[in-house]
Each structure stands twice: as C-alpha cells, then as structure tokens.
Amino acid sequence: MAIANSVRMGRNVTIHHPDQVNLYGCTIGEDTRIGSFVEIQKNAAVGARCKISSHTFICEGVTIEDEVFIGHGVMFTNDLYPKAANPDGTPQSEQDWAVVETKVKRGASIGSNATILAGVTIGEYALVGAGAVVTKDVGNRQIVAGVPARPLGTAE
Secondary structure, eight states, rough: OOBBBTTEOOOOOSSGGGGGGGOOOOETTTTTTTTTTOOOOOOOOEOTEEETTTEEOOTTTTEETTEEEEEOOOOOOOOOOSSSBBEEEOOGGGGOOOOEEEEEEEEEEEEOOOOTTOEEOOTTTEOTTTEEEEOOBBBEEEEETTTTTTEEEOOO
16 A cells, blocks of 8 residues: 555645555645545545544545544445446446546534445535435535435534
C-alpha cells in the first residue's frame, strides 16, 4: 500500500500508519485524520478536520466536506449497475461506465459498516446509523438507520 505522489494533502494531516493505506489522485483537507487500511481513490475529496476510521473505502466520485466523521469499515460505491464485462465478453474499462457522484456534507457522521450507494447526498450534520445501507438522500440533520436506511428523527 502507498501514498502516491498524486495526493494533494493539506497541512497537519495525520495518517497513523502510512504504510497501511492506499491513497492516490485524491485531495485530503488540513487537520484530517486517516486510520489504517483506508483506500481513497483518484478524484475523491475529503475536507478539513475529518476523521476517516480504519478499513474505509472512499471511491472515485465521492466528495466529503469539512468536519465529517466516517466510522470503521464504511463503504462508498460509484456505480449503480456494476459489471465486470461488456456484452461481447471483453473486460470493462473506465470508458465503459460513468462515475456516479456522491456527496457527504459538512458535519455529517456515518456509523461503522454503513454502505453508501452511488448518487446520494448526505446532508449537513446528518447521522447515519451503524450498518445502514443508504439508498436515498439524507436531509440536513436527519437521523437514518436500517436496511434500507429510513428516517428516525432529527439530530440536535
């Protein structure tokens, strides 16, 4: 694993075990902390003062704004209809699909082992419960949990 030269990193970023992450072509904001076994792909952005816990996968097309908490083992997706091969049997390449963007707004918190499907927006200061599967947008300050994630209330 590695931190590629293509990573744009702000001041005071803490990566607890730099030999146990895979970061390439992404942007990381200042004062952000990143745990072990995290992958952040090209064209993904993490804002300032975020905490990205261990075993999290942030794929291309994901934008995480400032002061967001991401729990352990959170998975983001960027393709609603993934396939390994084209109808003619040839392996798919980047030219065969389009990235579906996802946004996590300022101050949101996502619990451990949540899965965030491509194309959703998680609102400011929203709270996603551990293990949730987020298939639809989450409003500002909304609390969601479950599979699929459903509204439970409003965060203070």
